[in-house]
Structures are given as structure tokens and as C-alpha cells.
Amino acid sequence: MRRAAVVLALLLCLLCTGAQGEDGGGTGKKEGDFDIQGAHDQSSSQTQMSTDVLAELKELRDMAIEHRIKIQRLEQDTTVLENRMSTSEKEVEEVKRENADLLARVTASEKKSTAFEARMSSSEKEVEELQRENADRPQVxxxxxxxxxxxxxxxxxxxxxxxxxxxxxxxxxxxxxxxxxxxxxxxxxxxxxxxxxxxxxxxxxxxxxxxxxxxxxxxxxxxxxxxxxxxxxxxxxxxxxxxxxxxxxxxxxxxxxxxxxxxxxxxxxxx
Missing domain, CATH: 2.60.120.40 (Jelly Rolls)
Structure with missing residues (x-):
């Protein structure tokens, strides 16, 4: 964009310079005099400048097209990335739900295991009590x-x-x-x-x-x-x-x- 601004500034300067030449300012010639060599040089200079400007404009156009293609690709990549992000977010939510369900099941299993351990401990105590009673009980x-x-x-x-x-x-x-x-x-x-x-x-x-x-x-x-x-x-x-x-x-x-x-x-x- 800076190069395009520079080119436009140069074009304005050239136009201003051309206008001054047509008015005869700074040449010292009288009105009505016609300088053939100066006109030829000025025409060649303007032609070369137009060619350079066209080349610059073509380069700017090519750069703009290239940037637009890159932007389109970036937009496509962004869309793909957003889709992938959306899919990943859905997968993350699904994993969270699965983890929550698994955590609930694990918690329930732990509660059952705790209850089972309590029952086992109670049964073991009863067995130990019976063993003590049998040990104290005479065998006849x-x-x-x-x-x-x-x-x-x-x-x-x-x-x-x-x-x-x-x-x-x-x-x-x-x-x-x-x-x-x-x-x-x-x-x-x-x-x-x-x-x-x-x-x-x-x-x-x-x-x-x-x-x-x-x-x-x-x-x-x-x-x-x-x-x-x-x-x-x-x-x-x-x-x-x-x-x-x-x-x-x-x-x-x-x-x-x-x-x-x-x-x-x-x-x-x-x-």
C-alpha cells in the first residue's frame, strides 16, 4: 500500500510539472514561440513515465491479486480451522460427558465397595467372634x-x-x-x-x-x-x-x- 501511495504522489508531481511547461513558466520564451526539440523530449519523457506507471500499476495489481488469493486461502484455512475447532469442542464436550458419567459410575462403585467392605468387616468380626466363642467353647x-x-x-x-x-x-x-x-x-x-x-x-x-x-x-x-x-x-x-x-x-x-x-x-x- 505504501508503494501505491508513492506512485500516486509521483504521478501528481509529473502532472503539475507538465502543466507548468505548457504555460511556459521558467523557459524564458515568448508567447507564440514553439520549441520542437523540447516538445519531443517532453513527449518521450511522458511516454517513459506512462510505461513505468503502467508497469507499477501492473505489479500492484498482481500483488493485489496475490494478496487476495492468500486472503481467500487464509479464509478457507480459517473456516477449516473453525470447523475443526467446533468438532474438537464437540469432542471435548462428549469426553466431558463421558468422564462425568464415568466419574458417577466410579463414585457409585466406590460407595458399593465401601458398603461391601463394611459388610465384609462386619462379617469378619462375626467370624472372629464365633471363632473366639468356639475356642472358648468346650468340645465334648x-x-x-x-x-x-x-x-x-x-x-x-x-x-x-x-x-x-x-x-x-x-x-x-x-x-x-x-x-x-x-x-x-x-x-x-x-x-x-x-x-x-x-x-x-x-x-x-x-x-x-x-x-x-x-x-x-x-x-x-x-x-x-x-x-x-x-x-x-x-x-x-x-x-x-x-x-x-x-x-x-x-x-x-x-x-x-x-x-x-x-x-x-x-x-x-x-x-
Missing amino acids: AFSAGLTDAGSVGPFTTDITLKFSKVFTNIGQAYNPTTGIFTAPVRGVYYFRFNAWEIRSAWTGVQLFHNDQRKMAIADLNVDSGYASTSSAMVLQLEEGDVVYIVLPFSFGVYDDSYNRIIFSGFLLFPQ
Whole structure:
């Protein structure tokens, strides 16, 4: 733009100079005189100047066209950039929404995880409490068979059966020498017992708690086969109470290596 202004200023100066020459100012010639050489020189100078001006104008026009093309390209690039920016902004908004959704899901998962951890911690505490209770809780269980000798009885008086074949005696509460179970702690206990006979006779036994008979079972074998009977009972015992099996007088039982008669018991829970 500065070059164009300079060119216009030069053109104005030349026009002013030409006008002064036509008026004869500064030549010293009288009015009516005609200088052929001066007119020729002036015409050549004006022609050269017009050519230069046209060249300058053409250069300015080419520059203007070039600038316009550049501006159009810049505008196109700007439009493309704006479109890309708009697309990027949309993508950024979409990413923000996805991140917000993901954050919400993560927060919900963390809350669930916290609740789950709290439940796990509570469950672990309950398990630990149960383990402590079980560790403090006495373990009592026994099971024993009567004998391998075969027939036992009948006798002329009641006798306490001594189950000498001990299979299990956790807590050592059962004494195979006396046949008596002694409660180590106050609690509720379960007992199971039976009788078996191959001879033609009455068979049966009785369950005693301390000195009280709690249950009696009996059966009569009238054939050449066998007779059997069984039962069970849950008893609440105090520490030191005893439980045992009695064979009534005139009753008989039979046991051998098949372990046909069993006396068992265990602690359900202490009190």
C-alpha cells in the first residue's frame, strides 16, 4: 500500500510539472514561440513515465491479486480451522460427558465397595467372634461299643454296662472303666443308645441321669433270629452330672466285632 501511495504522489508531481511547461513558466520564451526539440523530449519523457506507471500499476495489481488469493486461502484455512475447532469442542464436550458419567459410575462403585467392605468387616468380626466363642467353647463328644465277647447277661440284678470299645472320646468326659459319662460343663447334651440280642430272651437297656431313669427300651426275641431296639434323648446337664446305661436284671444283650451296641453322646451347646 505504501508503494501505491508513492506512485500516486509521483504521478501528481509529473502532472503539475507538465502543466507548468505548457504555460511556459521558467523557459524564458515568448508567447507564440514553439520549441520542437523540447516538445519531443517532453513527449518521450511522458511516454517513459506512462510505461513505468503502467508497469507499477501492473505489479500492484498482481500483488493485489496475490494478496487476495492468500486472503481467500487464509479464509478457507480459517473456516477449516473453525470447523475443526467446533468438532474438537464437540469432542471435548462428549469426553466431558463421558468422564462425568464415568466419574458417577466410579463414585457409585466406590460407595458399593465401601458398603461391601463394611459388610465384609462386619462379617469378619462375626467370624472372629464365633471363632473366639468356639475356642472358648468346650468340645465334648464320645462314642463307644460294648464288647467283642458276645452275650452279656442276664444277671440277677441291674448292672451298669461298661462300653469298653472307645471310638471317640473328645474332652475325655466318658470313662470306659466305669461306663459313666460326666458332664464337664453346664449345657445341653445329646445321647443315643441301643440294644441287640440273638438269643430267645428279653433284650433292652435303660438310660440314667444321675440316679434317675430317663428312658427304657426293650424287645423280645421269640424266634431264632435277633431282636434290636434303639432310642435317643436330649438332656440338660449341670457340670458334674453323670449319664450311663443300665442292663436290667433278667435282660440280656449281644455284641461282637460288628459293634452292634453303641452308646454315644455330645455337647450341643453350653449354657
